[in-house]
Amino acid sequence: MEVLADLPEGTVVDGEVVAIDDSGRPNFNLLQNFRAEAARIQYYVFDLLCWKDRDLTRLPLIERRMLLNALLVVNDKRIRIADYVEAAPRDLPAAVREQGLEGIVGKQKDSHYQPGKRSGAWIKYRVNRGQEFVIGGYFPGPHGFDSLIVGYYDGDKLTYVARTRNGFVPASRRQVFSKLKHLVTAECPFVNLPETRRSRFGEELNAEKMKKAVWLRPEAVAQIEFLEWTEASRLRHSKFVALREDKNPRSVIKEEVG
Secondary structure (H helix, E strand, O other), rough: OOHOOOOOOOOOOEEEEHHHHHHHHOOOOHHHOOOOOHHHEEEEEEEEEEOOOOOOOOOOOOHHHHHHHHHHHOOOOOOOOOOOOOOHHHHHHHHHHHHHHEEEEEEEOOOOOOOOOOOOOEEEEEEEEEEEEEEEEEEEOOHHHEEEEEEEEEEOEEEEEEOOOOOOOHHHHHHHHHHHHHEEOOOOOOOOOOOOOOOOOOOOOOOHHOOOEEEEEEEEEEEEOOOOEEEOOOOOOOOOEEEEEOOOOOOOOOOOOO
């Protein structure tokens, strides 16, 4: 990108392009949907790999960070040096949730940079949200189903929000399927299907894809974790946690995000 053109020749940094929302937080949807104005786009630098042809990847992370802060002079507001904190892992998730952030990346401060490798020296930890959703159908697959089709009640209308296929192992798929198979019905229970708005990644549940679905009477409830609500009121990165046999499906509504 042109904003990095002033770096000394032979310099390589590692970073990430983000879009900043009105609250000053990174917003994945703004970036993904190309809806961010140029002023909202920023590049956060979090590592210095090479400085004037000097390879720094074998230095410990903490030394690379010190060099990054000492050597990199930023004259463009679109470039930021990412902050870091040294803290015990158990102390961070609560702070991330409180600020409404997506998650954290943790790295060992004495680790070397290993390009293209997902080593044990660093982790990405997502702080997911979660609530109950009504199961209104599924797509068939191994051990009974491939993914669950879930939603919430808006008044007396069941509103579709996600297809969830993560969070299962073969045994749990069989167990969940045994609780659902007696609920099969011919009618789709969701008022907002088929979807007519095209998804960027072709993930919309349109009329053609609906032909492969098996619909259920909306009597079962699942606890679902997810990363965030999208602008189209869908769940991003949803994951099944458990069935909630103690919940009345009619009490399942969209929980407000604080």
